[in-house]
Amino acid sequence: MISRGDGDGWTRCAQGHKHWGLYGAAGLLLRHGERILLQHRALWSHHGGTWGVLGGARNSDETAEVAAAREAAEEAGIRPGSYAVAGCYVDDHGGWSYTTVVGLAEEAFAAPLLTAESLAVDWVSVERMYDLPLHPGFAATWEKVREIG
Structure with missing residues (x-):
């Protein structure tokens, strides 16, 4: 079930x-060795049809880590205890930011849930990732x- 929080809505950054x-957005980049868990975004979504991390709008009372965990649970059934947070990267646009929370998974488990926001959620090798149409924000921050x- 997709919840509607107080952070849902469009805004413009200083750029x-x-x-x-x-209130910004956050996403979870799960890694297991040289594979990463990516979401093939639904066609109706912003940058639909591209591959990127599970994520979405932050609510006013959430840290980036909490928002990323909530979004991954809502969109793919990922349990917060199934990975360890290794760090974060903040892409600051001036007045709006996207925080990528990097999590390390002990195993490349199957995502237990697929919602209408995803065409697929799959573990992809870093090598194969470059063959996919990537979400522009994810592609810009990957390195x-x-x-x-």
Whole structure:
């Protein structure tokens, strides 16, 4: 079930870009060795049809880690205890930011849930990732977040 929080909505950053998340957004990048868990975004979503991390708008009372965990649970059934947080990367646009929370998973488990926000959720090798149409925000920050953990 997709919940509606007080952070849902469109806003503009100081750079003039339109973003989802009134209080910013956060996503979970899960790693297991040289594989990462990626979401193939539903066609109706912002940048639909691209691959990126599970994530979405932060609510006013959430840290980035809490928001990323909530979004991963809502979108794919990922349990917060199934990974350890290794660090975060903040992509600050001035007045709006996206925080990528990097988690390390002990195993490459199957995502237990698939919602209407996803065409697929799958573990992808870092090598194969470059063959996929990546979400532009994820593609722009990958080289920075890949060093975490």
